[in-house]
Amino acid sequence: MTTRNDAQTCPMHARTLPTDGTPLKPSATFGVWREEGGATPLVYPDGHEGWIVTRHELAKEVLADRRFSQQPHERFPMPQDRAAVRDLDDAGLEAIRVADLLGMDGDEHSRLRRLITSRFTVKAARGRQEFVQQVVAEQIAALRDHGAPADVWVDYAQPISARVHREVLGIPDSHAQRFWDLFVQRSTRQEQFDFIRDVLALKREAPGDDLLSDLLAADITTAEVEGLALVMMSSGRDSVAYMIATTTTALLANPEQLAALRDNPDLMPAAVEEFMRYGAMFLTLFPRTATDDIELEGLTVKAGQTVSVSPVGANRDGRRFDHPDAFDVSRDAFGHVGFGHGPHGCVGQQLARIEIGQAVMALVRELPGLTLVHAEQLEPMPFAHPVATYEAGSVIVSWT
Numbered sequence: 001m002t003t004r005n006d007a008q009t010c011p012m013h014a015r016t017l018p019t020d021g022t023p024l025k026p027s028a029t030f031g032v033w034r035e036e037g038g039a040t041p042l043v044y045p046d047g048h049e050g051w052i053v054t055r056h057e058l059a060k061e062v063l064a065d066r067r068f069s070q071q072p073h074e075r076f077p078m079p080q081d082r083a084a085v086r087d088l089d090d091a092g093l094e095a096i097r098v099a100d101l102l103g104m105d106g107d108e109h110s111r112l113r114r115l116i117t118s119r120f121t122v123k124a125a126r127g128r129q130e131f132v133q134q135v136v137a138e139q140i141a142a143l144r145d146h147g148a149p150a151d152v153w154v155d156y157a158q159p160i161s162a163r164v165h166r167e168v169l170g171i172p173d174s175h176a177q178r179f180w181d182l183f184v185q186r187s188t189r190q191e192q193f194d195f196i197r198d199v200l201a202l203k204r205e206a207p208g209d210d211l212l213s214d215l216l217a218a219d220i221t222t223a224e225v226e227g228l229a230l231v232m233m234s235s236g237r238d239s240v241a242y243m244i245a246t247t248t249t250a251l252l253a254n255p256e257q258l259a260a261l262r263d264n265p266d267l268m269p270a271a272v273e274e275f276m277r278y279g280a281m282f283l284t285l286f287p288r289t290a291t292d293d294i295e296l297e298g299l300t301v302k303a304g305q306t307v308s309v310s311p312v313g314a315n316r317d318g319r320r321f322d323h324p325d326a327f328d329v330s331r332d333a334f335g336h337v338g339f340g341h342g343p344h345g346c347v348g349q350q351l352a353r354i355e356i357g358q359a360v361m362a363l364v365r366e367l368p369g370l371t372l373v374h375a376e377q378l379e380p381m382p383f384a385h386p387v388a389t390y391e392a393g394s395v396i397v398s399w400t
Helices: 005-009 028-036 056-064 079-084 090-099 106-120 122-127 129-146 152-169 173-184 189-205 211-217 222-234 237-253 255-263 265-278 349-366
Strands: 039-043 049-053 288-290 294-296 299-301 306-309 371-375 395-398
Touching: 049 056, 049 299, 056 294, 056 306, 090 189, 090 222, 106 122, 106 211, 106 222, 106 349, 122 129, 122 349, 129 152, 129 349, 152 173, 152 211, 152 222, 152 237, 152 349, 152 395, 173 189, 173 222, 173 237, 189 211, 189 222, 211 222, 237 255, 237 265, 237 349, 237 371, 237 395, 255 265, 255 349, 265 349
Parallel strands: 049 306
Antiparallel strands: 039 049, 288 306, 294 299, 371 395
16 A cells, blocks of 8 residues: 655645535545545644544554554644633542543553443443433424424434433433533533532432442542543533434435335344444544554554544545445445544444434434425534534424
């Protein structure tokens, strides 16, 4: 495989992330870069140069290689998150320092990650199926009460993902609105830590069958408990909601695929993999920094250089997926990197599969004549995060 290694010494070849794509039609620039080589020189928002990986095989190698560190993670995200922590108390700063899984490597990362994985195994996810079904049914009823037209993003996807998230973590119903205000609508880190401490105080008095109770029972420090609680309350929920909204858009824009799924609901487990491949949220995952000089698939990365993997690019690599720009719910799309890969792969992916599948199936089955009125995401939108992710936007639908 050839890669434009000559470009790392020639700034004129360095590129910036394209902004002309959408979730269902990524920028053609990714295809151009992929044909040039497995990785392309990239200028990051803070001005430094690194690499972006757009080929599937190389993407999985980078994500699995422990010589690529999540640090210095603090470069990303950028100004808005720095503002959010500006007035954070010392305990909050310590919690972020010791338990930010997105910025940790090696044994420390593995030790803390093991504390949460039992709640997200295949068995644990299957044990949540009935609860997810109940949440989805209640939200379908809420849609009917609301009446058409409705916004899949605001009125359906986000409430489902937030409710399931609260159940797994153990956030009581009495704190549902505050969770929504602070973590769905967003606020300062201090307000979020104040909320976390309130909830943890309740869980100490009345432990439950949930993740927060697990953390309190584990042999870890208070800072680690609070830091992991912040990570878990902040992560995953938005990605599930995004996939529900984006998949709905894809199906309503491709009526033959919608019909195939309605006619054969048994396609859904495999179709979820196609949803994740075709509508990937992350243009780039959190960047990695090479800890050594590394040679992979013809790419030479110098120690200290930054490398970002693009799920959007890798999931449409024709070397791995036939007709990669086609949306096909009967495709074998297993092996995509929509959930990441390797030691930092999405810990909640098994539960996410169930949420996405059940939420989408209920929409297309329970609302006859479901049609797409308008979806913001069909036109380019600003990225949802400095670590570039697509925004779901409003997805307005109607039904008979």
